Amino acid sequence: MASLTGSVELGSRTAPSRVLFGPHETNLGIKRALSPRHAAYYQARAEGGAGVIVTEIASVHESDWPYERAPLAADCDWSAIVRACRPQGTLVLAGLGHSGSQGSSAYSQNALWAPSRVPDVASRELPLEMDSGQIQALIDGFAHATGIAVQSGVDGVEINAGQFSLLRQFLSGLTNQRGDDWGEDKGKLLREVLAAVKGVLGPGILGLRLSCDELAPWAGVTPEHAVELVRSLDVDYLAVVRGSAMGASATRPDLHTEPGFNIELCRQIRAVATFPVVLQGSVVDPGQAQWALDDGVADLVEMTRAQIADPALVSKVRAGRSIRPCSLDNAKCMVRDNRNPIVTCSAEPRSGHESTDPGIESGAAHDGHALVVGGGPAGLEAARVLALRGYQVRLTERSAELGGALALAAKVGGRGRLQSFVDWLIAEVTALGVDVRLKTESTAADLEQASRNGDLIVLATGSKPGRRAYSVVGEPHVVGYQEFYEAGALVSDGPVVVFDPVGGPIGVGTAELVAASGRETALITQDQVVGTLLAITGDLADANRRVQQAGVTLHKSTLLREVHPAHLVVEDRFTARRREIPCATLIDCGHRLPDDSLTHPDAIPAGDRVAPRTVHEAVLEGRRAAGVR
Template identity: 30%
Template sequence: MEVSKVWEPIQIGPMMLPNRVLMGSMHVGFEKLEDGVERLAAFYAERASGEVGLIVTGGAAVCREGGMGDAYCNVYLDEHVEPLRLITAAVHEAGGKIALQLFHAGRYAHQEATGVESVAPSALQAPINRHKPREMNPAEIERTIQDFADGASRAIRAGFDAVEIMGSEGYLINQFLSPVTNKREDDWGGDFARRARFGIEVAKRVITAVGPDFPVIFRMSGLDLMPDSTTMEETLQFARMLEQAGVSALNVGIGWHESKVPTIAMMVPRGAYVWVAQQIKEAVRIPVIASNRINDLRQAEAIIAEGRSDMVSMARPFLADSQIVRKSRAGQFDEVNTCIACNQACLDHIFDGKVASCMVNPVVGREKEWALEPAMVSKRVAVVGAGPAGLEAARVLAERGHQVVIFEKQNQIGGQLNYARQVPGKEEFNETLRYYKTQLNQMGVQVRLEMAATADSLIEEGFEEVVVATGVNPRRPDIPGVDLPHVVSYDRVFEKKAKVGRRVAIVGAGGIACDLSHLLVQDQPISPQSAQYLLEYRILDAKAMHQLSHSGRKVFMLRRGKHVGTGLGKTTRWAVLANLKRHGVEMVTQIDYKEITAEGVIIRNQEQEQLVQADTVIIAAGATPNDSLFHALQGRLPVHVIGGAKEAGELDAKRAIYEGALVGRAI
């Protein structure tokens, strides 16, 4: 597909942008580190070098109580200006433009991090916060409005090209607008006009503070995804009010952090919320920016060409590939390391209080120390195993100038990524495999499929170093009856080497078991086109369609421990488990296994025995490192072990790719 509309320049207030791609705001947490500002500067400069139209920073707190902690990016004191200049200088030197996001968390702020009590329109505790906020009085509201304006003034002094007011995702301005969180009956709450007043006053005050020659973008909530919250009619009215107030553009956000609807996880279809931006675009004349699950410039082109928005916001895709815009402009779409919306190293890290990175691109946050250096001596290196660890090791080694050969005993590369990509809603893993195939081919890596390397063969062939990335062996638990013919290992199911019956008991309830359950209950998916046809002509209703998309299997997940889905990230685990429950998967925990019989699995639960009837029993109870080659090579050749072969656990592509990147730089 020819991409052209997305490359057209666009006017955002007084600012002209070279294209219509915005790098959306992300909290990356580098500020916590000793050289955090320098890391942020390097991070943003790298993205600016990739030709993105405009970068928006992570939220900068406009007051202490509105931030996320002392080490957070702040703009509420004059002393915050100088460090921020490092960021703008680096971005401008790389040829880019950058906006500072003006941020107040409201009831989402954690007082243990800020050191002060959190505040909100009403004293209502957020389910994702341990502390109840204090209701703001009118004087505090007025002061907070001025805090936004003062933050904008400091942004100009720090050299930013624009500001974005954060009024989405359930933060303070959104809390004022929504009847869910604003129960006030004074001038700042009650009917819609009074609930909207705070956000409008912030916009007006910021615009006055910065003057007519400085762009002000407003990140508004297009859809709260909260029961009984702001209606679409009110949202469109709010958009028109913001336009009248003088904002330069509207960036449309989706959902609150506490919402029970996934909005940016892999299971969310690409561009699922563009329709919201389209409705807002039809209500105003200023530029409107669409966001959420847009990860391909060809997709962005279609959105803009069809008139559904004026720009697109892509955030995490710039973690996965800092050069996504430049590569796409050159037509190099297969060379893009596509964001797969796994959330494992970005959002999961941030919500765990860690620094953000990226599962498919662990260079994120390490731009300074991980700059790729050519190998001093080109060596002949064997990489054994073409799972995620081996693929990344081979890619980096080849890029540095080594002569690399991959040995893979299966008939395709990917290792256990080939399991994940079969699971409904996880098709994005195909993009990761496409990226590695392209990279290996371009760099001349020789890939030998259906070939199991041995220590003797590697030595005979004259390899100078070996990377062992042979993955794991599924663990076989010591349960009577485990060798019966209807008992199979999870890998055989994923590889379609085992027939699975109508009643299934899975021994194990970690991430692999969750993926397997999802696959088994939805292994007769109906195409979106067929679904639309059947619904449109009322051949089936929504309930019947749901039943049709279900395989009809009854699946039980069994676990000795208390928790299901351990190993899944906290930002996606809840959605995965809710989805499995909707499909009738039963999760039986805190049990002991007594025996597997022809009828199923006999378990002991609180001293009572129970038969879980099953015609197929699948073992998904962990794994052990497949490290025999590593031990066979020790003392004979320089050898490195990475990924599951080094440490078995849940399928951990994040650690595997990280270790591959690390060893690729070490040889």
């Protein structure tokens, strides 16, 4: 029976494990070239046991410039990545592709290439229809890029015909409406590209990433189409993916999507494939990955986000150690946006910064004592790292449970997976012997005593309700979202209104949760769409769909002015027209402020004690407070 951590043959090569680290945007490049940061990033996954690494997709033709730091094969040299990964036996494959109409004209200032003049559903940009010369240039581009990769010493290449690719656009009736040979036979271009690449590749591995279901059965690629196409392919492995430009939840699913969502699609494709098949689709649990191998779903499993969260995933599975969980929240690993952030992870801030962050092991060993006040993510991470460095750590938490704001966030509708990271942190500090004291309120005297003793002090005391920019008239029932989740129930009967001036996941998730209980629910936001910040994680469209399907009344472009015992006074953001809406309970999901009631000059603040923080920032500050980086 195939083991996830066991070796597997691909073409003429052998991978040391059946775990694949797939291609994804990193923004680690220098201009359009691969950089030393790429090498350090992939090296960490190779050292952690990844069997196959497919590098960030490089454009095979200069007409494709999908994001600012997108690699261009003509400017790339994969040799440093190969040298970094080869000692571990990990196979390195160069990801090659062309985004076509799903790219961007902002950087190239040229028209986008596409099989037909069909506007992209996301950008609405109308591309040019490629002529025969441009099609041949594309084929030659794949061959030339393969030659560059081979000269760099890679073990092979993976051709992208997945969600964001020109090759998929030629396969689909949604985007390929040509009347020539390239339209009558929609698989013709893919086959010619593969043949051209194979002619240059020699004994190297030829992999293919293929969208086998565009989720648009009226005209797009369907599993039935994919099955017929796969029968005709000659590749060394196939990574089965789904989706296109039709929906972010399919191409970039977040924690609302069930892990392993491609299992049945992959099973269907593997049944006709004559080569190894890779399962892709939010697989982050090694147990699920091994089950997929045992059940005949696939021959390898792609666990990309799981290895961003824990680069040592495979080696830890081999050793029987717990892995740092991936919550699939997309908060820091989705970087294809105009801010150009570096890829990283909410739970592991060192990811993406391997060449500049020396890691926890860099912190000097210590035999002293440390006091950590606050058991949220910042406090737990500080305690964990301090204990690893040899400190005798005491952690005090005034409530009856650890987890702080992160445990609270896990209670928000649809975000339960966040609890897995809380549980991991608790298990780690417990195993390291941290002296955890719940229902314990540290005082100024405690801090002073710790300071006299020479102890290191970390203040991770969290937050308190922020200022409210509306008037309260009489005695209405107003609760902050933290109070709402801690209490577990509403007191007042009647309509519930969720006030969301932030535009993040809390307002939307709270409205969903309340509506699911059968309560009459409304949501107020000053934005023109609900949950504006969810565009960063790919959940914006789905979030708006969910709240509407839940029956939540949406008051968009609306400001909250007055709160009365039975109603609210709101104001249209653009016209300034005021009106009343019924409300028995208002749940305020606004910003919170640092809880600075406890302070000491020798103490190091971390997490929400500094400013409202994300999980990533809280963990990073906890780590820094512990003397690392």
